Amino acid sequence: MDDDSTPTPLRGMKRFSLGALSGLLAGYAAIAVAELVSAAVRPESGPVIAVGGAAIDRTPPAVKDWAIRQFGTNDKLVLQLGILAVLTVLALVLGALSARWRLIGSLGVLAFGVVGALAATSRPDSTSITDALPSAVGAIVGACLLYYLIGRLGRTANVAGRATVPPGSVSEDSAAQALDDTAPVHDADGSGESGWDRRGFILAATAAAAASTGAGLAGRALNGSQGQNAVASRKDVVIPAPSSKAAPVPRGAALRIKDISPFMTPNNDFYRVDTALVVPKVDATSWKLRIHGKGVERELTVSFDDLLKMPLIERDITLTCVSNEVGGPYVGNARWIGVRLADLLKQCGVKPPSKGGPADQLVARSVDGMTIGSPVEDVMDGRDAMLALGMNGQPLPFEHGFPVRMLVPGLYGYVSACKWIQDIELTTFDAYDSYWVKRDWAQKAPIKTESRVDTPKPFARPKAGTVMVAGVAWAQHRGIDKVEIRVDDGPWEETRLATEDTRDTWRQWSYPWQATKGGHTLTVRATDRTGETQTEKRTPTIPDGASGWHSVVVTVD
Ligand SMILES: Nc1nc2c(c(=O)[nH]1)N[C@H]1C(S)=C(S)[C@@H](COP(=O)(O)O)O[C@H]1N2
Ligand SMILES: [Mo]
Numbered sequence: 001m002d003d004d005s006t007p008t009p010l011r012g013m014k015r016f017s018l019g020a021l022s023g024l025l026a027g028y029a030a031i032a033v034a035e036l037v038s039a040a041v042r043p044e045s046g047p048v049i050a051v052g053g054a055a056i057d058r059t060p061p062a063v064k065d066w067a068i069r070q071f072g073t074n075d076k077l078v079l080q081l082g083i084l085a086v087l088t089v090l091a092l093v094l095g096a097l098s099a100r101w102r103l104i105g106s107l108g109v110l111a112f113g114v115v116g117a118l119a120a121t122s123r124p125d126s127t128s129i130t131d132a133l134p135s136a137v138g139a140i141v142g143a144c145l146l147y148y149l150i151g152r153l154g155r156t157a158n159v160a161g162r163a164t165v166p167p168g169s170v171s172e173d174s175a176a177q178a179l180d181d182t183a184p185v186h187d188a189d190g191s192g193e194s195g196w197d198r199r200g201f202i203l204a205a206t207a208a209a210a211a212s213t214g215a216g217l218a219g220r221a222l223n224g225s226q227g228q229n230a231v232a233s234r235k236d237v238v239i240p241a242p243s244s245k246a247a248p249v250p251r252g253a254a255l256r257i258k259d260i261s262p263f264m265t266p267n268n269d270f271y272r273v274d275t276a277l278v279v280p281k282v283d284a285t286s287w288k289l290r291i292h293g294k295g296v297e298r299e300l301t302v303s304f305d306d307l308l309k310m311p312l313i314e315r316d317i318t319l320t321c322v323s324n325e326v327g328g329p330y331v332g333n334a335r336w337i338g339v340r341l342a343d344l345l346k347q348c349g350v351k352p353p354s355k356g357g358p359a360d361q362l363v364a365r366s367v368d369g370m371t372i373g374s375p376v377e378d379v380m381d382g383r384d385a386m387l388a389l390g391m392n393g394q395p396l397p398f399e400h401g402f403p404v405r406m407l408v409p410g411l412y413g414y415v416s417a418c419k420w421i422q423d424i425e426l427t428t429f430d431a432y433d434s435y436w437v438k439r440d441w442a443q444k445a446p447i448k449t450e451s452r453v454d455t456p457k458p459f460a461r462p463k464a465g466t467v468m469v470a471g472v473a474w475a476q477h478r479g480i481d482k483v484e485i486r487v488d489d490g491p492w493e494e495t496r497l498a499t500e501d502t503r504d505t506w507r508q509w510s511y512p513w514q515a516t517k518g519g520h521t522l523t524v525r526a527t528d529r530t531g532e533t534q535t536e537k538r539t540p541t542i543p544d545g546a547s548g549w550h551s552v553v554v555t556v557d
Pocket of ligand 2: 273320321322323412413414
């Protein structure tokens with residue numbers, strides 16, 4: 001029998017498989033169209049980014065911590081691939097379901113559109129209802145496509161659920177014909193069956209796949225090109241010489257030991273921690289920062305050029321993430337250039353609480369909706385808190401906050417280092433909880449004294465004899481005074497400390513160990529300039545940073 005000439009609907013496994021395939025094509029079309037529409041709205045409003053971002057906002061801190069540990073800086077890629085995998089499975093299931101009940105799959109696709117639209121409009125950086133458009137338009141296209149493709153499989157009175165259509169209402173057939181009035185509906189023999197339209201299916205499926213690919217690629221390209229102004233504005237930045245230069249890094253601050261963390265972390269190796277699935281590309285020429293709020297006598301809005309004209313300070317500052325495990329990699333040291341934040345605040349008439357100011361919290365807001373709250377007292381106590389414009393002799397890289405970010409030496413990044421900053425509001429800790437504080441992290445979080453063994457690596461197999469043990473220790477704004485090492489349960493031995501750059505930077509240390517054959521555990525601990533030695537007590541990263549001693553197990557051959 002020839003499928004094309006008889007009005008027999010497709011049944012069985014083949015119907016089921018082509019239903020699943022239709023679901024997949026519909027899902028693909030929905031995502032591709034959404035990508036294209038998001039280029040007209042905002043790249044971040046696309047469903048995968050929006051759902052991913054909403055998932056990040058809602059992930060319990062413990063899970064987020066686990067994800068960061070498991071996947072490192074790839075956590076975001078893993079999340080997006082995970083979302084795509086889930087969507088693929090759901091699309092296959094919806095397609096297979098609609099092979100049995102034609103309308104169900106399309107309604108399912110629409111439901112996912114609603115989820116995407118809600119996610120997009122609920123993101124902290126969403127300011128407009130138009131963020132719902134990519135998901136909505138994508139879902140409508142996907143739903144119609146699925147309905148049409150399933151129609152090509154043919155239907156029978158009993159298979160397609162005609163019984164669910166109340167008498168007198170618009171029947172599914174007329175809906176299908178409204179979608180495509182050229183669709184062959186082989187119901188001429190009055191059997192209640194319409195046939196498997198193989199040619200129509202193949203044509204529609206191929207056209208849909210091609211059109212979706214085109215739409216998706218066009219969307220990608222358009223979204224990618226939106227950053228072009230920002231990229232151009234970054235290329236044009238010339239940072240003037242600072243009026244307060246950093247002293248050269250003292251000789252002896254950077255030890256020449258293989259595998260020790262370099263004293264200055266190159267920009268490309270600097271750790272990155274943020275919630276942004278799309279790195280914000282901000283055009284410096286239109287960027288503005290507003291300072292306002294409690295105790296602000298003169299509100300201020302500054303442009304990037306305004307900042308470049310102010311006196312600049314250059315400082316070496318070691319930044320650390322509160323999510324860094326003992327021995328972990330989320331710490332880096334760089335030479336930053338920027339405007340002293342306290343100067344700007346004074347221009348606005350802001351006073352710290354100790355001088356009678358009414359605001360004890362400074363809330364920085366980024367273009368991507370992040371909020372980061374720092375104590376006004378710390379920012380104005382004379383330390384080099386700054387709005388940084390440059391990092392290691394370059395304008396800030398986009399990943400690290402171009403055009404401007406905040407830095408406060410001595411405080412973990414989540415309470416001080418707002419990237420892509422655009423707004424500073426003076427308020428109180430009582431009145432406002434910032435992004436991470438809403439997620440159970442502490443309101444205030446000075447960096448804990450830490451030390452790390454960089455070499456030998458865990459489970460290394462050095463030769464017996466002299467083995468150079470080395471690493472870094474940090475206690476920003478207090479300074480490191482002593483680093484000790486212990487082999488197995490032996491006595492604590494003082495290591496040789498590299499020369500200090502400043503008390504806001506980390507300090508390298510080294511210890512020539514006379515290694516004997518067998519398994520050994522090397523444990524390190526640091527003492528800061530207040531005389532306090534790192535506690536042995538292990539605490540988790542949440543709520544205010546991990547504590548405990550780092551140790552490394554090696555086997556000496
Ligand atoms: N806009 C924005 N700024 C942010 C974050 C963020 O998620 N969004 N994360 C903060 C955290 S937790 C840290 S540790 C530092 C990390 O800065 P880096 O990525 O430049 O190393 O940025 C801070 N600033
Ligand atoms: Mo962080």
